[in-house]
Every structure is written in structure tokens, then in C-alpha cells.
Amino acid sequence: MIYSIDKNGKAAYMQLYEQVRKDIVKGIYPYGTKLPSKRIMAEETGVSVITVQHTYEILCDEGYVESRQRSGYFVLYREKDFISTTDMPVATAPKSDETSGAKNAFPFSVLSKTMRKVLSDYGEDILSKSPNQGCMELRQAISAYLTRSTGINVQPRQIVIGAGAEYLYSLTVQLLGNDRKFALEDPCYEKIRQVYTANGVQFDMLKMVSDGILTSELERTDATVLHITPFNSYPSGVTATASKRYEYIRWAEKRGGVIIEDNYASELTVSMKNDDTVFSLSNTCYVVYINTFSETVAPSMRVGYMVLPQPMVADFENKLGFYSCTVPVFEQYVLAELINNGDFERHINRVRRQRRKEKQGR
Numbered sequence: 001m002i003y004s005i006d007k008n009g010k011a012a013y014m015q016l017y018e019q020v021r022k023d024i025v026k027g028i029y030p031y032g033t034k035l036p037s038k039r040i041m042a043e044e045t046g047v048s049v050i051t052v053q054h055t056y057e058i059l060c061d062e063g064y065v066e067s068r069q070r071s072g073y074f075v076l077y078r079e080k081d082f083i084s085t086t087d088m089p090v091a092t093a094p095k096s097d098e099t100s101g102a103k104n105a106f107p108f109s110v111l112s113k114t115m116r117k118v119l120s121d122y123g124e125d126i127l128s129k130s131p132n133q134g135c136m137e138l139r140q141a142i143s144a145y146l147t148r149s150t151g152i153n154v155q156p157r158q159i160v161i162g163a164g165a166e167y168l169y170s171l172t173v174q175l176l177g178n179d180r181k182f183a184l185e186d187p188c189y190e191k192i193r194q195v196y197t198a199n200g201v202q203f204d205m206l207k208m209v210s211d212g213i214l215t216s217e218l219e220r221t222d223a224t225v226l227h228i229t230p231f232n233s234y235p236s237g238v239t240a241t242a243s244k245r246y247e248y249i250r251w252a253e254k255r256g257g258v259i260i261e262d263n264y265a266s267e268l269t270v271s272m273k274n275d276d277t278v279f280s281l282s283n284t285c286y287v288v289y290i291n292t293f294s295e296t297v298a299p300s301m302r303v304g305y306m307v308l309p310q311p312m313v314a315d316f317e318n319k320l321g322f323y324s325c326t327v328p329v330f331e332q333y334v335l336a337e338l339i340n341n342g343d344f345e346r347h348i349n350r351v352r353r354q355r356r357k358e359k360q361g362r
Contacts, residue, residue, distance in 0.1 A: 002044045012047050013054040014273070020055060024064050024077050025246070035065060035073040061271035063211070063241030077243050104268060104351050106297045110343050111334075118333045130325040130332060134161025134305070138332040141339040142305055149267075149345070151280040152289065158313055160306045163326035165262065166195050168290050168306045171323070172260055173199040175316055176225055183223035185213060189234045192227060192262070208236050212244035224257040231266035231275060245278050252285035259287045265295040267348045270355045279307065286312060293335060296348060303327050303335060 003019045005012050023029055036044070038052040045052070056073050059065045065073045118126070133139070139156035146152040162168045169192065178200045184192060186205035196203055206217035212230070228248060230240040240248070252259050261278045269275055279289040292304035308316055338344040 003041075005045055005047060012045075013051045013058070016041075016045060016047065016051065016055045017058050017273075020059065021062075021064060024059075024075055029075045031075055031078040033075050034071075035075065037072060058271065058273055061269075061273075062275055063243065076241070077246075104295065106347050110347075111298070111338075114334055114337050114341075114343065115330075118330065118337055122333055126328075126330040126333065128329055130161075130327065130329045132321060132323060132325055133157075134159065134325050134327065135329060135332040135336070137336040138339075139305075141336040145339050145345070146307070150274050150277050152277060152307065153280075154307055154310075158308045158310060160308065160316070161325055161327050161332060162304050162306065164294065164302045165264065165290055165292050165304045166191055167326055168304050169195040169260075170199055171306065171320060172288055172290075173201055174320055175312070176258060178202075180225050181221075181223040182225040182227060183218075183221045184227050185229065185233055185236075187235055188227075189229065196227075208233065208238055210238065212238060212240035212248075215247065218247070218251050224255055225260065226252065226257060227260040227262060228278070229262045229264060230278060231263055231269065234264075239275070242276065245276065245281060248278055249282045249285055249287075252282075252287075257285065259285065261287055261289045263289065263291045266291070267296050268351055268355065270352060270359050279309075288312070296344070297335070297338070301331065301335070303331055 003016055005015050009015055020029075020035070029035060035041070035056065038049045038056065041052045042049045056065065056067070060067055060073070064075065064077045066076050067073055136156060138161060139159040142159055143154055143156045146154065160168070160171070162171065173196065180201075182196055182201050182203040183206050184196070184203050186207050188205075193203075204221040204223050206213045206221060208214065213228070218226075226248060228240070230245060230248075232239050248259055251257065259278055259282070263277060266275060266277075277289060279287040286309045288309070289307040290304060293301045294303070335344075
């Protein structure tokens with residue numbers, strides 16, 4: 001299989017990654033088959049062996065393939081045969097400090113400098129009322145950031161700014177209706193359960209295993225809304241594999257359901273690229289994407305955002321467009337400036353490099 005690399009396009013390893021991943025998902029490389037060796041792949045594509053190794057390592061990080069010592073790289077992804085590697089529920093573990101605390105602290109000097117710049121540039125405009133879905137400056141910045149970092153290509157109109165994830169959970173209930181049954185991970189972050197209970201939602205708890213929600217649990221529930229935290233689910237620490245993420249999508253397709261993808265702190269992965277989001281992988285089912293800045297910037301930065309699939313935007317505006325934005329304009333301008341000037345991503349990359357270094361030293 002010969003792949004083409006556009007020398008004027010994105011990084012060669014990313015082009016190769018996207019092409020190999022596509023062929024794995026299409027079944028050209030079925031489950032259990034061996035990928036071409038790094039040397040052969042390098043010769044066929046005209047790139048270095050290091051580039052191919054980088055590509056294969058990313059595929060390993062995301063659960064598409066696994067490396068076997070002195071044997072090569074073998075495909076783990078399965079399209080139809082979603083059989084979990086174990087039927088034992090995962091154990092609840094204490095919260096790790098790998099994605100929290102001082103190690104991830106955003107540089108205060110950078111934050112304070114940005115705040116002073118916003119005060120200088122915007123002046124009394126920071127006292128104005130925010131548009132109901134959030135300031136256009138921040139929504140545009142998030143839209144551009146998601147495109148270059150996660151493959152989520154959306155318009156600012158699809159983005160809603162709110163004061164933290166819990167507020168956005170409540171909005172999704174009001175948008176979808178509390179007469180629909182939801183399904184949650186078991187175990188899950190307790191506030192997810194509490195918010196849905198407070199909103200009168202009936203839900204099933206689905207047991208987790210090492211790669212995500214147990215297949216038989218997905219099959220038994222009659223829920224039509226699935227709330228998942230595919231990256232480092234708390235308190236289990238489980239990150240859903242590529243196969244499991246596609247299984248979630250097919251679960252929603254089969255029953256005309258909706259997935260709420262709660263991707264908290266996913267930017268702090270040790271992988272060399274962000275894990276594929278369910279939102280970006282899905283073309284045929286509705287996925288609502290939620291993330292916040294409380295872990296990546298500061299706990300006091302109670303700012304989150306929700307990305308709606310295009311067909312749900314008009315419904316949201318008609319039903320809930322009257323709600324005032326719950327985040328001060330000043331904080332929105334500060335975050336927009338951090339994203340636009342590159343400080344946000346530089347911080348993320350620094351933390352990720354440090355975490356990879358620590359992991360390699362263990």
C-alpha cells in the first residue's frame with residue numbers, strides 16, 4: 001500500500017497517520033494483521049524511518065495498533081467485533097496528580113500580562129453585557145483552536161460559552177428533554193450524576209472495563225443519550241480505545257441517539273497528538289462536545305464551552321437562546337487572547353512534554 005505525502009501540506013507524520021488510520025478503519029488492515037515495517041513504509045512513502053516511527057507511535061497511543069517487541073506493529077482496531085478485553089469492572093482509583101495541581105499551573109506572569117493587555121485594549125468594553133452564547137471573539141478563537149488541534153471543524157455559531165461543565169450539562173438536558181433516558185459511565189464523576197438527578201433525568205449506569213463501557217452494558221440499556229468521558233474518565237482513569245469510540249458512534253446510530261462527549265482535560269494527554277474526538281469521528285450521529293479551561297488554565301477560570309452539531313443549533317437558539325451568558329466578558333477576552341497569541345497552546349505543549357518525560361523516566 002503506497003501512500004502519498006504532499007511536501008507543501010501538513011507535517012509528513014500527520015499525513016501518513018491520517019492515511020494509515022483511514023485504511024485501518026476501512027478494514028484494509030484487518031484486526032490482528034501486521035503493518036508494513038518501518039523501513040518498507042519509509043521506502044514506499046519517501047519519508048524517514050523516524051517519521052514512520054512517529055506515525056506508528058501515535059497509532060499506538062490512540063489504540064489503533066500495538067507494538068510487539070521484535071515483531072512489529074499489529075492492528076487492534078475492530079469495526080464490528082467490539083469485544084472487551086475483560087468483563088471485569090474497573091476499580092475506582094484515587095485521582096492522579098498527572099492532570100492536576102502545580103505541574104499544570106498556567107504561568108501567572110503570562111496570565112497577568114494578558115489581563116493587563118485586555119484591560120488596555122478593550123477598556124470599558126469589558127463592562128458590557130456578553131452576547132447570550134458568548135463573545136464572538138472567544139467563540140472564533142475556540143473554533144480555530146479546535147480545527148487545528150482536534151479536527152473538529154465547526155462555525156462559531158455552534159459554540160456556546162458557559163460557567164463550567166455542570167452548567168452546560170443542565171443546558172443539554174433542557175435541549176434534549178428530561179423525558180429521554182440517559183446512560184452514564186459506572187463509575188463516573190459524581191457531579192455528572194448529581195446534575196442529571198437535579199434535572200429530573202432517568203438514567204442507567206453502565207459498567208466500565210479497561211477500554212471503556214462494557215459492550216453488554218451498552219446493549220442492555222434502552223437509553224437514547226450516552227454521556228461519556230473518553231479521556232481519562234474519573235475516577236477509573238480509563239481512556240476509551242479507538243475501537244470503543246467507534247462503538248459508541250454505532251450505538252448512537254442504531255437507536256437514533258445522542259452522545260455527550262465530556263472531554264475534560266483531554267489536552268493534557270501524554271500522546272504526541274490529541275486523541276481523536278468522538279465528535280470528529282462521527283458523521284452520521286449527533287455528538288455534543290463539552291470541555292472547560294479549569295484544568296488547562298486555572299481552577300478559578302470557571303469557563304466551559306459546548307459544541308453543538310449543526311442540525312441542533314437552530315433548536316438550541318429557539319429553546320434556550322434567551323439565556324444570558326454566565327461568564328464575564330473580561331474572562332472571555334482574556335481566554336480569546338491566550339488562544340489567539342499562542343500562549344495557551346505553548347502551555348499545553350510544555351505540560352505534555354513534561355508528562356512524557358516523567359512517563360519515560362518511570
